[in-house]
Amino acid sequence: LCGSHDREASWQQVDAWRQWLSHVTGPVVIDGDHFYPIQQARSFFTQIIRHFPHAFSAMTALQKQPSTSER
Numbered sequence: 001l002c003g004s005h006d007r008e009a010s011w012q013q014v015d016a017w018r019q020w021l022s023h024v025t026g027p028v029v030i031d032g033d034h035f036y037p038i039q040q041a042r043s044f045f046t047q048i049i050r051h052f053p054h055a056f057s058a059m060t061a062l063q064k065q066p067s068t069s070e071r
Contacts, residue, residue, distance in 0.1 A: 003036035
C-alpha cells in the first residue's frame, strides 16, 4: 500500500503492509506522494474498505462484546 510518487517511504516500509494485505495479490498503489491518505482521502478509504471488509466486521463484533470489567 503506497503512493505512486512516494519518495519518503522505503520499499521495506511499504512492504510492511504485506502482513495486513496477505490476501491481496500485487501492490496497492494510490495516486499521490507520501501524503496520499490526505491528498486522495476518498481513494485511500475506498481501497481500505475494499481490501479489509473482514476487519470492519471484526471490529464491529468486538465492540458489541462486553468488556472484561463488565463480566
